Amino acid sequence: MIRYNKEQQLFHLSTPKTSYCFAAADGRWLGHLYYGPRLADTAGMEQAFCLNEFPFSPAVNEPDKVRFTQIFPYEYGCFGTGDYREACFDAANALGMRGVDLTFRSFEVVPGKVAPEHLPHTRGCEACCDTLDVLMTDDVLGLDVHLLYTVYSDLDVIVKSVKVVNRGEAPVTLGRVLSGQLNLELEACEVLTLHGSWGRERTITRQELKTGSVAAESLRGVSSAEDSPFLAILAPGTTQTMGEAWGMSLIYSGNFLAKAQIDQNGRLRCVMGIHPETFSWKLTPGESFQSPEVALVYSGEGLGQMTRTYHDLYRNHLIEKRWLTMDRPVLVNNWEATEMHFDADVLIGFARAAKEAGLDMLVMDDGWFGHRDDDTSSLGDWFVDERKLRGGLKKLVDEVNAMGLKFGIWIEPEMVNEDSELFRAHPDWRFEIPGRKPGAMRKQYVLDLTRPEVWEGVYSQLRATLSSANIAYVKWDMNRHLSDVGSLLRDADGQGELLHRYVLAVYRMQEQLLKDFPDLLLENCSSGGARFDAGMLFYSPQIWTSDDSDAIERLSIQEGTSLVFPLSTMGAHVSVCPNQQTGRSVPFNTRAKVAMAGTFGYEMDVRNMLPEEKAQIPGQVEQFRRVHPVVREGDYYRIASFRENHTHDCWMVVKKDRSLAFMTFVQVLATTNRPGMRVRMQGLDPEAAYEVTCDYAGALATSNGQSSTDEATGTLRKLGRFNGDTLMKHGIIVPRVRGDYQALLYEVKKV
Numbered sequence: 001m002i003r004y005n006k007e008q009q010l011f012h013l014s015t016p017k018t019s020y021c022f023a024a025a026d027g028r029w030l031g032h033l034y035y036g037p038r039l040a041d042t043a044g045m046e047q048a049f050c051l052n053e054f055p056f057s058p059a060v061n062e063p064d065k066v067r068f069t070q071i072f073p074y075e076y077g078c079f080g081t082g083d084y085r086e087a088c089f090d091a092a093n094a095l096g097m098r099g100v101d102l103t104f105r106s107f108e109v110v111p112g113k114v115a116p117e118h119l120p121h122t123r124g125c126e127a128c129c130d131t132l133d134v135l136m137t138d139d140v141l142g143l144d145v146h147l148l149y150t151v152y153s154d155l156d157v158i159v160k161s162v163k164v165v166n167r168g169e170a171p172v173t174l175g176r177v178l179s180g181q182l183n184l185e186l187e188a189c190e191v192l193t194l195h196g197s198w199g200r201e202r203t204i205t206r207q208e209l210k211t212g213s214v215a216a217e218s219l220r221g222v223s224s225a226e227d228s229p230f231l232a233i234l235a236p237g238t239t240q241t242m243g244e245a246w247g248m249s250l251i252y253s254g255n256f257l258a259k260a261q262i263d264q265n266g267r268l269r270c271v272m273g274i275h276p277e278t279f280s281w282k283l284t285p286g287e288s289f290q291s292p293e294v295a296l297v298y299s300g301e302g303l304g305q306m307t308r309t310y311h312d313l314y315r316n317h318l319i320e321k322r323w324l325t326m327d328r329p330v331l332v333n334n335w336e337a338t339e340m341h342f343d344a345d346v347l348i349g350f351a352r353a354a355k356e357a358g359l360d361m362l363v364m365d366d367g368w369f370g371h372r373d374d375d376t377s378s379l380g381d382w383f384v385d386e387r388k389l390r391g392g393l394k395k396l397v398d399e400v401n402a403m404g405l406k407f408g409i410w411i412e413p414e415m416v417n418e419d420s421e422l423f424r425a426h427p428d429w430r431f432e433i434p435g436r437k438p439g440a441m442r443k444q445y446v447l448d449l450t451r452p453e454v455w456e457g458v459y460s461q462l463r464a465t466l467s468s469a470n471i472a473y474v475k476w477d478m479n480r481h482l483s484d485v486g487s488l489l490r491d492a493d494g495q496g497e498l499l500h501r502y503v504l505a506v507y508r509m510q511e512q513l514l515k516d517f518p519d520l521l522l523e524n525c526s527s528g529g530a531r532f533d534a535g536m537l538f539y540s541p542q543i544w545t546s547d548d549s550d551a552i553e554r555l556s557i558q559e560g561t562s563l564v565f566p567l568s569t570m571g572a573h574v575s576v577c578p579n580q581q582t583g584r585s586v587p588f589n590t591r592a593k594v595a596m597a598g599t600f601g602y603e604m605d606v607r608n609m610l611p612e613e614k615a616q617i618p619g620q621v622e623q624f625r626r627v628h629p630v631v632r633e634g635d636y637y638r639i640a641s642f643r644e645n646h647t648h649d650c651w652m653v654v655k656k657d658r659s660l661a662f663m664t665f666v667q668v669l670a671t672t673n674r675p676g677m678r679v680r681m682q683g684l685d686p687e688a689a690y691e692v693t694c695d696y697a698g699a700l701a702t703s704n705g706q707s708s709t710d711e712a713t714g715t716l717r718k719l720g721r722f723n724g725d726t727l728m729k730h731g732i733i734v735p736r737v738r739g740d741y742q743a744l745l746y747e748v749k750k751v
């Protein structure tokens with residue numbers, strides 16, 4: 001709900017459990033007042049601006065203006081006119097002089113969603129949200145700045161973005177247009193970010209912030225594996241189930257800055273948006289610029305509730321609706337098994353084995369095009385390598401389809417190798433700074449998709465390939481970060497626009513792809529999970545989470561990823577052991593249980609498997625099909641974290657009506673001389689009775705210490721009937737399991 005109190009000039013945005021308030025101090029300066037648990041009333045709140053006290057405010061008691069600007073809690077901080085904290089907005093006049101001073105002018109409430117053009121965004125109908133458009137102006141620069149707030153009625157979410165319009169007569173250069181700000185006053189706080197690297201993406205990192213600032217950022221051209229465009233502020237002692245958490249999640253896939261800063265008075269300002277280091281934008285008269293969106297969530301019930309709110313927001317209002325209830329295909333991908341060394345016969349062999357095991361789809365990964373035998377060649381040449389796929393793509397796909405399997409394909413459209421027909425014909429299509437040879441990474445270069453002829457040249461190849469056969473799924477990869485970004489087609493002003501224009505061009509291509517092939521399932525990927533962000537989820541309902549497919553490593557990666565992103569978006573496969581990345585061997589059952597927390601599939605040579613493993617696949621697939629609807633649509637609860645306790649991991653998914661839940665427990669390291677472990681479930685109906693069964697599917701210690709190995713995946717043991725309240729307060733005892741890396745799956749069903 002959006003309310004405006006005319007007397008106070010105060011905006012009160014409220015969601016079921018939260019309130020967000022800001023007001024126009026002195027009718028002019030927009031200042032932040034509150035973000036936290038829902039307030040019944042806002043009477044008197046604006047006294048927090050202390051307008052009659054020194055040094056407030058320039059208009060009332062005429063102190064020096066900069067004494068005011070340096071401490072006023074701006075709703076949207078600007079650079080250059082006396083606010084020295086991290087700014088959201090910066091612009092220069094035609095002479096390059098920087099400095100912005102915004103004045104509140106008017107507002108409008110629009111039912112439903114005002115969607116930013118050409119950018120991924122949350123969606124919403126008139127029944128589920130309203131949008132507030134607050135107009136601020138800088139009359140010296142001739143700029144209108146619209147602060148847009150979408151407020152959801154059924155979710156504790158406020159989505160912000162900013163639109164800038166040049167209403168003046170001279171061009172203005174925007175130096176930063178961040179998406180939004182979060183202001184808090186806390187005695188102490190922690191900053192939570194998702195830090196990482198290739199193969200170690202999105203590890204939860206918490207650090208105390210007392211002075212100075214903490215940032216998460218990317219300058220790599222993509223949202224990156226090193227930092228994720230997310231930041232949360234936690235009140236001291238916040239856990240999964242208790243305490244206060246404020247989250248900021250950016251719906252964008254390029255360079256970003258997320259920064260939390262404590263000012264001279266101990267107040268916290270967090271900003272988030274396109275990274276200003278690599279951004280400038282020339283706005284000529286009449287033109288406008290739209291920032292990406294940032295989604296703010298407040299939870300007074302711990303991190304777990306923050307997570308569930310983001311999951312609901314992204315599943316219901318970001319990802320294309322049909323994927324919420326549609327089963328995802330269980331696939332086999334040939335990458336880890338064959339890399340680029342395969343041909344049609346090999347793939348047909350994969351398809352046969354996959355069909356026998358009850359899988360749904362074969363995905364042909366990197367190596368099918370140009371003359372690609374290794375990573376030195378062919379990116380850019382999106383036509384079939386007839387040496388490998390004799391008779392062409394259609395022949396292969398038809399054959400696979402005839403077996404009753406769908407077919408998927410890997411592409412990496414943003415790239416080019418020097419050894420390619422595309423590069424030989426258009427050596428000037430890659431990003432390059434004249435006079436300097438661009439740096440290669442994985443022997444490839446990035447195409448300047450901001451140029452219409454490059455975009456068309458690449459897209460026409462994609463369209464032709466996908467039109468040539470019945471392709472149900474595309475894995476869109478992006479295996480290097482951007483460097484040497486320059487374009488001879490742009491003047492000096494235009495160079496600062498390139499990185500954002502690049503992201504817009506990628507979005508446009510994915511949008512076009514889905515328009516031309518509306519039934520396609522798109523999975524994004526970037527050297528594993530280097531572009532796992534809410535921007536890409538607007539186009540693809542799932543993203544490959546990490547090239548590290550080791551089930552034990554995946555515990556932390558999937559824990560960090562699912563802190564913000566729905567489980568159903570995490571690409572997760574069972575792969576071969578010893579694991580390709582870590583050399584670790586983990587039981588087949590455990591690999592499957594961990595992959596079931598995301599989308600599910602196999603990334604191994606299904607033709608040549610150990611018979612005892614092969615025999616388990618149908619049971620695993622059957623189990624996935626039972627678990628997946630709850631993973632996809634239910635509530636997620638993080639019960640224990642191996643990252644924190646160094647022995648075990650545990651999570652739960654609960655159907656929205658609380659009639660069915662699944663709890664996965666992974667004993668990472670076995671210990672001796674300990675009783676079973678008490679685990680308290682979450683999210684159940686306290687008044688209902690539940691039947692609990694457990695799939696031990698592995699080595700369960702018997703009284704004489706010997707393991708019993710007669711269990712197979714899907715063999716459920718009844719543990720009995722429990723009350724929901726008992727399961728949550730008293731808990732259940734997870735028995736001592738013999739051996740490292742063991743996984744148990746509990747099914748909890750209302751009776």
Ligand code: GLA
Pocket residue numbers: 335365366410477479525526527528529544546547
């Ligand atoms: C990236 C992906 C992998 C695989 C290879 C192919 O690394 O993350 O899954 O597709 O590219 O080159």
